[in-house]
Amino acid sequence: MGGLGFWTNGFWPGMLWQMFHATSDEIYRTTAQAVGDRLAVLLDQFEGLDHDIGFLFLPSAVADYRTTGSAEARRRGLHAANLLAGRYNPVGRYIRAWNNNMFFGDDVSGRMIIDCMMNIPLLYWASKEANDPRFAHIAKAHARTAQQYIVRPDGSCNHMIDFDSATGEFINNPGGQGFGQGSCWSRGQSWAVYGFALSYRHTGEEEFLNTAKRCAHYCISSLATNGWLPLVDYRAPAEPVKYDSTAGMITAAGLLEIASHVGEYEKPLYTKAALNILKACDKKFCNWDPEQDSIVDGGTFFYHDPTGDNTEVPIIYGDYYFIEAVLRLLGKDLFIW
Numbered sequence: 001m002g003g004l005g006f007w008t009n010g011f012w013p014g015m016l017w018q019m020f021h022a023t024s025d026e027i028y029r030t031t032a033q034a035v036g037d038r039l040a041v042l043l044d045q046f047e048g049l050d051h052d053i054g055f056l057f058l059p060s061a062v063a064d065y066r067t068t069g070s071a072e073a074r075r076r077g078l079h080a081a082n083l084l085a086g087r088y089n090p091v092g093r094y095i096r097a098w099n100n101n102m103f104f105g106d107d108v109s110g111r112m113i114i115d116c117m118m119n120i121p122l123l124y125w126a127s128k129e130a131n132d133p134r135f136a137h138i139a140k141a142h143a144r145t146a147q148q149y150i151v152r153p154d155g156s157c158n159h160m161i162d163f164d165s166a167t168g169e170f171i172n173n174p175g176g177q178g179f180g181q182g183s184c185w186s187r188g189q190s191w192a193v194y195g196f197a198l199s200y201r202h203t204g205e206e207e208f209l210n211t212a213k214r215c216a217h218y219c220i221s222s223l224a225t226n227g228w229l230p231l232v233d234y235r236a237p238a239e240p241v242k243y244d245s246t247a248g249m250i251t252a253a254g255l256l257e258i259a260s261h262v263g264e265y266e267k268p269l270y271t272k273a274a275l276n277i278l279k280a281c282d283k284k285f286c287n288w289d290p291e292q293d294s295i296v297d298g299g300t301f302f303y304h305d306p307t308g309d310n311t312e313v314p315i316i317y318g319d320y321y322f323i324e325a326v327l328r329l330l331g332k333d334l335f336i337w
Helices: 006-025 026-039 052-070 071-085 114-118 121-129 133-149 186-203 206-224 245-259 267-285 316-329
Strands: 112-114 159-165 170-172
Touching: 006 026, 006 052, 006 133, 026 052, 026 170, 052 071, 052 114, 052 121, 071 121, 071 133, 112 133, 112 206, 114 133, 114 186, 121 133, 121 186, 133 186, 133 206, 186 206, 186 245, 206 245, 206 267, 245 267, 267 316
Parallel strands: none
Antiparallel strands: 112 159, 159 170
8 A cells, every 4th residue: 555655654754753852863863864865756746645745744854854954854844835735725725635536536626634634734834934824824724624514513523524626615524434424533533633732732723722622522531431442433333343543642642732732730631541542552552572663553544444454453653653642751752743
C-alpha cells in the first residue's frame, strides 16, 4: 500500500526528530534529514499529493526547521503549505481530502474528512512563518466547517462529509473507515480531539478548545467502559471485538495537549485519562523486543477489512504518537504540530 507519497511516511522522521530532541544523539538527526531529503522529491511531483501533505512535512521538514533552523527545510515546509492551501474550496469552506480514484469512489472533489484537522497546523505554522494571514484564514474556515458538519452534538464525529464542490451544499456523510454511516470511528475521533486542541493552540479561539473537550469527553466515556482499550469504532456492534491501538495513542497525545491549555482543576481529568490509555495499551499491545521494529501492536486501518491484513497489526503512527505522548509526560518532547 502506498509509495513514497503515502501519508504515513512522515512519522518515521517524526520519531527520529523526537528522539534527537530528547537525547541529542546525532544519529537521529542525520537519519531524519536523509529521510527528509527523500520526501522533498514529492514537492516536485505534487500531482499525487493530497490533504495529508501535512502529515508528510510537519514531522519532517517543519520539525527539521524547528530544530536546526535549516533554510532548506523551511522552504520545503512553506512549499507544502502552499500545496495544502491550494486544495481549499472557498464555496464550501473546506479543504478537499483526496484526489480522484482513491479509496471511496471516483468523484471526491467535494469530500472533507476529520483527519485534515491534523494537517491544517501546517497552515497555521506557515501563516506565522511567512507573516501571511491567508494560510490561517483557510485553516480556521476548514475547522469551523468541521465543527458544523463533522462533530455531532454529543461530541462524537463523522469521518467524512460530501459537499457539492460547485455550490458548497451538503450532500451526505458516508460511513468511511468505521463500522458504517452514523457510527464513530475511533481514530477519526482521536484526530478531532488532537486537531481541535491544536487549532486552539494556534489561534487562541475558545470555540476550538471547547470542541476538543467535547470530543475528548466522548472518547473518555467510551474508553472508560472498555478498560481504556480503544475499539475500532465506538458505536460498532459488541461482537466481534476489534481494537485499534493507534486511536488510543493519538487520543492520549491529544488529551495531553488539552491538559496544557486548561486550569489546574480540569488538568487531572485529561492527564489521568491519557495515562490510563497508555498503560492499558502498553499492557495489551506493546512489544519491547529490541530485535523487532515496532513498539505498539494492535493497530487497525479500517473496520471492514476483508483480508485481515490491516487488522490489529503494528502501524507506524501508533509508535509515533506513543513516543510523543511519553516524551511529553517526561517534558522532553519536540512540538511538531
